[in-house]
Amino acid sequence: MRVELQGVTVRGIISDISLQASAEVVGIVGPNGSGKSTTLRCVYRALKPDGGAVLIDGLNVHKRPHVARELAALTQESQVEFDFTVAEVVEMGRLPHERSVRDRQVVDEALATVDVSHLSGRSFLSLSGGERQRVLIARAIAQEPRVLVLDEPTNHLDIRHQLDVLALARGLGVTVLTVLHDLNLAASYCDRLYVLDEGRVVASGTPDEVLVPELIAKVFHVSAHVVRHPTTGVPQLLFDQEVTP
């Protein structure tokens, strides 16, 4: 499915953001406060933009019936106070769909996919941050979306699970729009990147095109060297210790 942002503006935070993603993994990177999460919130409908529109296959997300059957999101929301079990949390992913006999199986598969089947009966609140994050990803998978929106999916995860989650997102074969802080992970797992700075898109393209020292210096105010990953060949960044002015 094709996700398209056309001049999305949220007053005081982001202005005139345009981007597209279609059956690929698209990363949004940028410094803190650059409007990454706000952009995603417009996509998953937590926020209605003041201007512009978010389209899925050409139709506005606010007008599309049953968007939740097509678009799942992992948000930054984390203040859950209710003691649901892991299975109950993942089962919530079936809410947008008509109830069916498949539900049980879809939930079990989602649990297995992110390797949390053994936690199924555990209390969600008793899990570690990393386990919680994987359970929430399982919920998004149970939603069987064709567009997956991820707001910093690698938060709280150790390196193995960071790689696992991103490989998993790629392997789903759906359109993925993700905010990532780690530029090297972004370079490794995203087909294309958009760089946001002060609420605007300042660069876009393949990791090779985008992750160049000049842009890193301008946007992140650090000096970086680009090297090639010895096995995959993707660009990876090494940072100097002093901050550029």
Add this chain to the structure above:
Amino acid sequence: MVAKISALVGVLAVSIVAGVALGPVSIPFDVTVELLWAAVTGGTIPAELAGQYHIVWDIRLPRVLLAAVVGAGLSAVGVAMQAMVRNALADPYVLGISSGASVGAVAVATLGVLSSFGVYAMSAAAFCTALGASVLVFFVARTSRGLTPLRLVLTGTALGYGFSAVAMLLVFQAPRGDASRAAMLWLLGSLGGATWQSLPLATAVTGLGIAYLLRKARPLNALAMGDETATTLGVPVQRLRTHLFLITAAMTAVLVAVSGAVGFVGLMLPHLTRMVVGADHRKVLPLVPLAGAGFLVWVDVAARMLAAPEELPLGVITAALGVPCFIFLMRRRAYVFGGR
């Protein structure tokens, strides 16, 4: 699940019969059953049981049934309220509705307003000011982005203090001591005024409200996870919260009007139920009204019997029974509503 529901229905049925049998004048269990059976089926009873029939049918049964309805309604509203404002301390009164109701009830008790309504004056006045209070809370809490949990709780609490202050002022100013006593009894909850006439409206509103909540069990689960999460799961969050507000306000207003502000049931029964079956509203919502109904029937029995012929306020007994029970369950299980 079916087993749990059946068990609770059985317990409730026995509780209702026991509630009718027990009181300052106790009637043997088998006689109670015989009289109830005769009343329901239109059978005949021996002449010497006429007095007991009057107690069973005209005085105790409506009161016991009302206790069940109020207990069921307040417990279900408590569950809905806790999910709606995502707060473990929420109860049916957190939005200031009971304080609003108390203004009307106390005004009747102390100033004698609405005296043309006779014995229903207090209920009618409490209902009117309760609805007035919820309308006020609704519009003060509302923003362009709709109703948010924190604003709802803050507005309800702040306005609730205001309404309580008005009620307390009325009690304080009352020239007659018995008026302030009547007001106090009402504030703590009592089913002493229950008649068959008080049942139909309370039962209908409670029944419809619970039916609505049962249908919304899954969206309530999503809402409990957060507004944004619920949105991504296709729940129309603002519409759902507005509907929940209207329905819980109507239920609470009707229940408070017939029973006064019975405390603790709406806070504790939801937690007790969750401690047993977990947080999933598909399990909590079918069970909590049955548990609440049975609980309040026994609370009312205690209210009638403990200091007979005087009656104790329900609120005192709900707390006396509930607090130890609550602490026991909370210590026995690692209950984590509210986070670790």
